[in-house]
Amino acid sequence: MKQRALAAVSEVCDPEIPVLTIADLGVLRGVEAVDGRVEVTITPTYSGCPAMNMMALEIELALARAGISDATIRTVLHPAWTTDWMSEEGRRKLRDYGIAPPSPASGRRALFGREVVACPRCGSEDTERLAEFGSTSCKALWRCRSCREPFDYFKCH
Amino acid sequence: MVQVDPFPVRFAPAGDDKADAATVTTPTNSPLALYALRRADDALILGHRLSEWCGHAPMLEEEMALANIGLDLIGQARSLYQYAAELRADGSDEDKLAYLRDAPAYRNLLLVELPNGDFARTILRVFFYSAFADPFWQAMMRSADERLAAIAAKSEKESAYHLRHSAEWVIRLGDGTEESHRRAQEAVDYLWPYTGEMFEADASDRELIAAGIAVDPESLRDAWAKTVSDVLAEATLVQPAAGWMQSGGRSGRHSEHLGHLLAEMQFLQRAYPGATW
Structure with a gap:
């Protein structure tokens, strides 16, 4: 059962x-x-x-x-x-779906720290944050400077 | 036991089968229930204030940000109300605590019930509150009370975001245009006398602090002051001199604003008692 x-x-x-x-x-x-x-x-x-x-x-x-x-x-x-609870399979599925998976939680404390988030479409790390709060409480809105696509980022936690 | 609550919480009459719980008063011998209730009230009222920006924010990104922060706070309030209701063991639950108490029964800080004012005041309030809430929840993670420690472990991650987001805006507004600077400075000056209440502890709190359950707010003063002075300095805003501070929310003495907020927030349950989705 x-x-x-x-x-x-x-x-x-x-x-x-x-x-x-x-x-x-x-x-x-x-x-x-x-x-x-x-x-x-x-x-x-x-x-x-x-x-x-x-x-x-x-x-x-x-x-x-x-x-x-x-x-x-x-x-x-x-x-x-925490995002550490998310499985590797989950991270891969997220990326395939067009959502950047969470990066490791280090540096979250830094009040004005910069995170590196890879574009889920082209893999470029030349990305910028558009808004810290996205379409759901667990996501932020980013944009890739290489392929110019906006994308959701699953915030690390 | 210490007499902790001279102003007992009373529920307004509720509908149908819930009527029995409607007149139950707060057990005055549970400092922990009161402690959870006070923090829940802070989170709910500030969360509600932020929700008032829905459809009115100056830009789409901020519309989402303010609503998201509000949602986090209402989520924290739910966890705390659930705990408070269990401790009270008087038939109350999270909904009754939120929707069936009148203003004098609320125990939130005066800071969180003030009207939103303009965008600058809204942001400065989130900043002052989060600069306290973030180290508060971090310290609370070491509470001897497992339930509070668990709620804290979730809340501190969220308050770190709220702090960072609001601090960035404080700098942008303060070090921005002439008008945004003026408005941000007015917001700082207006809100400042309401920041002292965060550091209050009464006999009920001190009993819990001694037991390692509650956080001594005095221990957070330096961290709060450093965050605030660093950010205000970068924002080219002047920090007001220490002075007389407003007080009263923790014992149910509120400004006239809370009643108006509750009138809107509680309308549905008051007009249609017992209504559910």
């Missing part, structure tokens, strides 16, 4: 970045099956992430489709999600 639940839950995607599953994203923390009941543990990327309720609903639906109706979705904050 745990395997069946895990398989079902692993297929659930982030509603705002549909190429990533919640497992790729590191939002899925665990799936346990005890006495015919399933408990799924998830963690938010950002405190105010509005996709969390949607993901919880999608998890319930995925479990129901797999014939599991007795499920609890628990949200935990500890340990806090």
Whole structure:
């Protein structure tokens, strides 16, 4: 039953970045099956992430489709999600989708530090930040000076 | 136990089956519940103020930035309200705490309830608050209370972004045109007397500080002052002299602005009690 639940839950995607599953994203923390009941543990990327309720609903639906109706979705904050929780597979999928994956978290503290973000389309590192806050709370808007394409950057955290 | 809250929280009457919880008062013997509630109120009210910019920001990028910062803060408020509600164990929940309390029951800083004013004042307020919130959440990550430490670990990453974003704007406005400089300086002078309240601690807080649960705000004063003086100097803005500071929000004595904010924020629950999506 745990395997069946895990398989079902692993297929659930982030509603705002549909190429990533919640497992790729590191939002899925665990799936346990005890006495015919399933408990799924998830963690938010950002405190105010509005996709969390949607993901919880999608998890319930995925479990129901797999014939599991007795499920609890628990949200935990500890340990806090960081982009390090994102899988290599997840980073690759993001890049293929046109979103620059998060760079390592070092230097985040620097108040006026500069980050190097490679363009997900042409790979150039000659890029510039257009806006620190993008279309969702986890993304910023950047532009490539080489191929001139704007792109989303999944902010490191 | 220390008498922590001379102004007990009362819920306004709620609808249908929730009526029992409507008249419950704050347990006055839970400093931790009050502590979480105060921080939740700060985050919710500032988050709501920022949300008022939706559709009005001076440019698209800033429209998204202010809404995103507001969203982060409302998310932090939810985590803190959930915790406060559990500690209160009086049938309250995050929604009741946000939507069914009147102004005197709120415990937020006066700083966060002031009207947005112009863009300069909005940005300066986020800056003054974030320059405190960032080191505050970092210190809170070492709290003896696991739940607060977990909330802090999420919040400090967000407040680091808020601090950087607002600091960049303070410099751009202060060291910008004659008008942006004038407005930024007016914002600094207007907000300054409201910054002292962040460093207050009452008997209830001190009990938690002694237990290693709460952060002593006095320990953050140097970090805050350094961030503020560095950024204001780069922005060519004059830092006001230390002086008399406004106070009262932590004990429920608010400016007239909070009631107007709540009237708008709570309208739906007041007009249609128990309404849900």
